[in-house]
Amino acid sequence: MHAHAGKWYLFVTLHDEAQTLAEPPEVLITTYRRGTAVAVADSPYGPFRLLDAERPQTPDAFMALDGTLWVEDGVPWLVYAHEWIQRLDGTMEAVRLSPDLSRSEGEPLHLFKASYAPWLGERITADDRALPPYVTDGPELFRSRTGELLMLWSTYLGLAGTQGYVQTQARSVSGRLAGPWELAPVLVGDNAGHGMPFRAFDGTLLLVVHRPFGSPATRAKLYELHDAGDRFDLGRRRTDLDGGD
Template identity: 70%
Template sequence: MTPIGRRALIGALGAAATVPLAGGTSLAAGEPPSGLRMNEFWAHDAFVVADRSTGTYHLYHTTPEDSPEPQLVTFSYRSRDLVSWQGPYVVFRVPEGNWAKDGGWAPEVHRYRGRWYLFVTLHDADAELAAPPRVPYRTHRRGTIVAVGDSPAGPFTPLDLERPHTPDTFMALDGTLFVERGQPWLVYAHEWVQRLDGTMEAIRLAPDLTGTVGDPVHLFKASDALGINQVVTADAAPLTYVTDGPQFHRGRTGDLLMLWSTWMGPSGAQYYVQTQARSASGTLAGPWEQRPVLVEDNAGHGMPFRAFDGTLLMVLHHPFGSPDSRAQLYELHDAGDRFELGRRRRDLDGGDP
């Protein structure tokens, strides 16, 4: 079977295509492609929900830039065994009247207080933001929204049509949910485009996730990553100092670990990496200590999840960029104060495209 990349996804969304919506309705009659391996469909910023109540894995990914859908949508694929997948399904449509015009980046779905919540990054390139001093880039409205549904299959409804949940004057992305002692937090990356040295930050969420409370809390900056100072020269481009994809895991010893991604390498020869950090206090407040890079091969934006057999896995995309990004699976070993990378599960993800 030939790989289903962005072009094939667009074909699957055409007039003769079948893209079922959550709840059983479809864009066209029939069923979407089934029997797909992970290396046969495009998946950037992959996120996997293992829903034990239905025995189903749901994989969400960033919306293709050239999707022909008239409204912004979020897609998912479904599997019973991580080997054979069916999709794409549409789980979310940005309603008219929403502030966003583009995006659909890094969708992820979390269960909270009996319901399911979609976190996805949208933007409006026409809404320019004031750039801080020394920032040479054009900055515009970008942030993570939160939408609610009754199932990981959606459909999801935005909690706020007027603004993102991340601070409205920030270029922010990759927001995720973290709950600490009952208090929900939105953890996100504050863009290097606006900061030069991107940061990881957190802001309190209201108990019902409808909004935020108080000011952002700084966790760490991108240039803290192990290896950055050793390989980056003084004239390196700001692109080097990137924060992407925060994801949390409580280690077997109680340590709080975070997977996150950045760019490394000298100016002109940078590559995307999957790295990690540990909170010295065991709480979100940190301080955060950086740990060794896990995957260097122009791969990243990983997230940990438990397979139904109990195996701790990490899904990430490789390579970085379109149209070739594919989801890949690795075993993760919980060493307590850090992750250790296990074997690549080519038996599940189908190997390299």
């Protein structure tokens, strides 16, 4: 959810499994319509109304998810993950939005591939390469205290559930959305990710991630997060806030 231009906008990923997509021959899993749709309300409590009830704001033929808003030079962009299911090597992309956020404009902008992460080759075994583990999830952008453009994003170390889900980060070398993007090491392991930075009421910068698999059941985990300018540094786990494991 984003406050923008006097309104509240909810970016939600929706699935339509009945509408399959054309597939290149190397895709091993049936692809279907999936995208991020944008809804608007006057209040964060809603009610929310879809800006376009017929299609998502992500490209119509893409399996896209986890879209988020980023505004650069007054121009709104939808930053999203293009599914590895369709791409084999998942990508982060962005598409320009109209001023009212109701539709995309122009061609998607490629940011980076999941396989660009230099540490993936050190963690993935030969057995894990039976299927591509190159997943992109959960982009969330943040302008650091020194003006650097950082992105939180998540991927897997190996196939889903085998070596775990991780929270990692990237930095735009140019400080602009177009990049180029430099991918940094894992920030949070322990089968948790899909994170978002936020400030507590006392001003402390925190990171919330979800733990998607295993036991205990899915729940939020909270960490202190340090804005180092060119990167995030992870602080202590706040079990006093998230209830612990």
